Amino acid sequence: MKFSEKIIGCAIEVHKSLGPGLLESAYLECLFYELQSIGLKVEKQRALPLVYKGIKLEANYRLDLIVEDKVIIEVKSVEALNDVHVAQVLTCLKLSGCKVGLLMNFNVLRLVEGLKRLVNKF
Numbered sequence: 001m002k003f004s005e006k007i008i009g010c011a012i013e014v015h016k017s018l019g020p021g022l023l024e025s026a027y028l029e030c031l032f033y034e035l036q037s038i039g040l041k042v043e044k045q046r047a048l049p050l051v052y053k054g055i056k057l058e059a060n061y062r063l064d065l066i067v068e069d070k071v072i073i074e075v076k077s078v079e080a081l082n083d084v085h086v087a088q089v090l091t092c093l094k095l096s097g098c099k100v101g102l103l104m105n106f107n108v109l110r111l112v113e114g115l116k117r118l119v120n121k122f
Contacts, residue, residue: 004100004117007067010034011104015111024077027106028064031075035067042067048095063092072101081105081116093120 014030028044035042043066050059065073074089081103089101098120105114 003068004071004102006038006040007035007071007073007102008111008115010038011073011102011106011115012111015106018106020077020107020109022077022106024064024075024106027077027104028075031073031104032065035065040067041069048092050095061092061095063096066096066098070098070100072096072098074101074103076103076105076114077107078105079107081114086116086118089116089118090120093118 011031013034014027018026018030032042032044044064046063046066048061048063049056050061063072064075067073072089072092074085074092076085085103089103093101100120101118103116103118104111108114
């Protein structure tokens with residue numbers, strides 16, 4: 001099973017258990033638990049500095065989840081994903097140097113409808 005498939009499987013498990021309509025924080029905590037339970041290294045709310053002219057600046061960027069220092073997960077519970085959400089993940093990918101980001105909206109009937117996989121092209 002591919003790495004991102006394991007992550008998505010955990011997200012589907014959370015969505016099946018909780019359904020849509022809860023706060024993002026509930027999905028984030030449960031997804032954090034599920035990822036750890038299958039043995040993945042996962043961090044939540046990691047600060048992400050902005051490096052400008054070689055200096056690290058605090059820019060208040062935080063990664064919802066980062067798995068194995070490779071995949072960023074942005075958790076949402078909104079009516080619909082929009083371009084701002086995509087831009088947020090792409091910015092975090094660029095600043096972190098990670099290659100893959102998963103944008104997950106749990107406020108949908110089927111999680112697959114609220115899932116976007118984004119790739120860092122920078």
